Amino acid sequence: xxxxxxxxxxxxxxxxxxxxxxxxxxxxxxxxxxxxxxxxxxxxxxxxxxxxxxxxxxxxxxxxxxxxxxxxxxxxxxxxxxxxxxxxxxxxxxxxxxxxxxxxxxxxxxxxxxxxxxxxxxxxxxxxxxxxxxxxxxxxxxxxxxxxxxxxxxxxxxxxxxxxxxxxxxxxxxxxxxxxxxxxxxxxxxxxxxxxxxxxxxxxxxxxxxxxxxxxxxxxxxxxxxxxxxxxxxxxxxxxxxxxxxxxxxxxxxxxxxxxxxxxxxxxxxxxxxxxxxxxxxxxxxxxxxxxxxxxxxxxxxxxxxxxxxxxxxxxxxxxxxxxxxxxxxxxxxxxxx
Amino acid sequence: xxxxxxxxxxxxxxxxxxxxxxxxxxxxxxxxxxxxxxxxxxxxxxxxxxxxxxxxxxxxxxxxxxxxxxxxxxxxxxxxxxxxxxxxxxxxxxxxxxxxxxxxxxxxxxxxxxxxxxxxxxxxxxxxxxxxxxxxxxxxxxxxxxxxxxxxxxxxxxxxxxxxxxxxxxxxxxxxxxxxxxxxxxxxxxxxxxxxxxxxxxxxxxxxxxxxxxxxxxxxxxxxxxxxxxxxxxxxxxxxxxxxxxxxxxxxxxxxxxxxxxxxxxxxxxxxxxxxxxxxxxxx
Numbered sequence: 001x002x003x004x005x006x007x008x009x010x011x012x013x014x015x016x017x018x019x020x021x022x023x024x025x026x027x028x029x030x031x032x033x034x035x036x037x038x039x040x041x042x043x044x045x046x047x048x049x050x051x052x053x054x055x056x057x058x059x060x061x062x063x064x065x066x067x068x069x070x071x072x073x074x075x076x077x078x079x080x081x082x083x084x085x086x087x088x089x090x091x092x093x094x095x096x097x098x099x100x101x102x103x104x105x106x107x108x109x110x111x112x113x114x115x116x117x118x119x120x121x122x123x124x125x126x127x128x129x130x131x132x133x134x135x136x137x138x139x140x141x142x143x144x145x146x147x148x149x150x151x152x153x154x155x156x157x158x159x160x161x162x163x164x165x166x167x168x169x170x171x172x173x174x175x176x177x178x179x180x181x182x183x184x185x186x187x188x189x190x191x192x193x194x195x196x197x198x199x200x201x202x203x204x205x206x207x208x209x210x211x212x213x214x215x216x217x218x219x220x221x222x223x224x225x226x227x228x229x230x231x232x233x234x235x236x237x238x239x240x241x242x243x244x245x246x247x248x249x250x251x252x253x254x255x256x257x258x259x260x261x262x263x264x265x266x267x268x269x270x271x272x273x274x275x276x277x278x279x280x281x282x283x284x285x286x287x288x289x290x291x292x293x294x295x296x297x298x299x300x301x302x303x304x305x306x307x308x309x310x311x312x313x314x315x316x317x318x319x320x321x322x323x324x325x326x327x328x329x330x331x332x333x334x335x336x337x338x
Numbered sequence: 339x340x341x342x343x344x345x346x347x348x349x350x351x352x353x354x355x356x357x358x359x360x361x362x363x364x365x366x367x368x369x370x371x372x373x374x375x376x377x378x379x380x381x382x383x384x385x386x387x388x389x390x391x392x393x394x395x396x397x398x399x400x401x402x403x404x405x406x407x408x409x410x411x412x413x414x415x416x417x418x419x420x421x422x423x424x425x426x427x428x429x430x431x432x433x434x435x436x437x438x439x440x441x442x443x444x445x446x447x448x449x450x451x452x453x454x455x456x457x458x459x460x461x462x463x464x465x466x467x468x469x470x471x472x473x474x475x476x477x478x479x480x481x482x483x484x485x486x487x488x489x490x491x492x493x494x495x496x497x498x499x500x501x502x503x504x505x506x507x508x509x510x511x512x513x514x515x516x517x518x519x520x521x522x523x524x525x526x527x528x529x530x531x532x533x534x535x536x537x538x539x540x541x542x543x544x545x546x547x548x549x550x551x552x553x554x555x556x557x558x559x560x561x562x563x564x565x566x567x568x569x570x571x572x573x574x575x576x577x578x579x580x581x582x583x584x585x586x587x588x589x590x591x592x593x594x595x596x597x598x599x600x601x602x603x604x605x606x607x608x609x610x611x612x613x614x615x616x617x618x619x620x621x622x
Binding site for chain 2: 238326
């Protein structure tokens with residue numbers, strides 16, 4: 001007979017195994033759909049060459065054949081799968097290099113931007129949400145509610161343009177790109193400040209765009225929990241207000257927030273595409289846009305797959321955190337298994 | 339307890355006294371400036387005699403739980419005074435109330451909701467002891483196990499989650515937590531509702547045992563008038579936010595003066611008659 005700890009470990013391993021199998025199936029499904037939809041789009045990367053009189057149709061046909069674009073869809077798909085297994089993720093026609101190396105650099109830039117924005121947004125949203133929940137109905141709550149409503153109604157695009165306008169008018173910060181010219185000649189402190197000054201506009205836009213949703217979720221979850229009898233009981237034991245809010249109520253209100261945190265992770269690669277394009281941040285956004293315009297097939301599929309990977313990873317992290325944080329989820333899962 | 343004994347107790351200074359207590363909730367209609375007010379408590383005058391079990395009865399929505407919340411200082415009344423052990427506490431700040439809170443403890447109706455599911459049984463009892471710095475280290479767990487034993491829960495269950503306990507066992511755990519801080523007033527907010535009859539009887543015995551062992555004063559909020567007749571020393575009847583009748587239990591239940599009390603008693607008789615008829619019909 002297995003011990004209780006052993007049984008729990010076994011159950012957790014089975015759960016993780018099931019989730020990983022789901023993730024692989026989801027990735028396969030997403031890749032097939034990506035191929036299917038991209039094949040529905042008219043034209044290919046080499047179509048522009050056909051308009052160039054200096055390039056003969058035979059050369060274009062040879063190039064199409066070289067890159068396998070003349071093959072039927074299933075063949076193209078399996079060639080791409082083989083390339084993924086070799087760690088190349090297909091080949092970019094425009095950049096003339098494997099997609100993986102291209103994606104790695106751009107994804108790193110995107111992650112720098114989005115991870116910073118996500119961390120800042122959560123660091124602001126949690127204390128503000130907790131605080132306004134504890135001041136429910138008072139002027140602080142009403143002011144925050146009005147501000148978040150206003151922010152919610154302004155599209156990300158407008159926020160980014162307004163910030164850019166402000167920065168251009170005041171000449172306070174550099175506009176566009178990730179670093180200034182002559183970045184390599186700067187010392188490490190200079191490089192750091194240059195990078196931070198370029199990060200301010202896109203990070204602020206992303207924080208302002210996600211903040212109202214996060215604050216509202218934290219507030220709503222906290223208000224629900226603050227009315228729970230076990231919180232009333234803890235209050236009746238003479239607990240301090242800050243300990244009640246952060247040590248008792250916040251962990252109890254964490255479930256919906258953990259799910260939301262998973263969504264935040266899921267959006268790390270795909271959530272900033274528009275802002276990157278507007279602010280000229282050299283991340284995945286501009287790369288995807290260029291690839292769509294030039295029909296750089298495997299780059300588009302690579303970006304979609306990387307975003308899908310983060311979606312799956314985010315939801316997996318949220319599920320694992322939920323199981324770890326809430327005994328009720330563990331109980332539900334155990335009874336489901338039984 | 340007889341009428342004489344109740345009268346003797348009534349002469350002692352009250353442990354808790356409410357004077358002119360009023361509480362109103364204002365609800366706003368969404369997307370509108372219109373609002374409506376609910377008068378939960380209207381000029382309530384109420385006393386709890388020390389060492390007694392006072393029952394607060396009334397229809398749903400009559401203001402019983404609001405009164406209990408105000409007396410336990412979970413909510414601040416809009417007007418009026420609350421005197422507890424000689425001090426007027428209704429306007430005390432959160433900080434000033436902190437050392438007084440252990441003296442007034444509540445046991446809620448929903449035992450499942452009243453116990454934090456993230457804690458084990460022992461941790462739930464340890465929580466108030468930790469907050470009030472009453473015990474430390476190993477002593478904390480020893481005390482928690484003692485309290486579990488006192489309410490009839492095996493100390494071996496210390497590491498069990500409240501999710502693994504039945505409704506009655508959860509309520510026992512809630513009682514263990516409530517008496518951990520040695521309160522002088524225990525407010526039972528419909529703590530016996532939602533339990534089956536045999537569990538109710540067991541919990542009731544537990545209440546009476548704890549009351550005797552810890553010299554507790556109890557305020558019992560309930561709908562169950564047959565229960566009130568058996569265990570309460572004093573009874574107060576609430577209707578539309580007001581205390582409409584109060585006195586010793588035999589006096590209020592034996593010769594009710596207010597129509598609302600008569601109505602409540604009549605409804606119990608109607609229920610009992612219907613229940614007997616149903617039982618007789620079932621046998622037939």
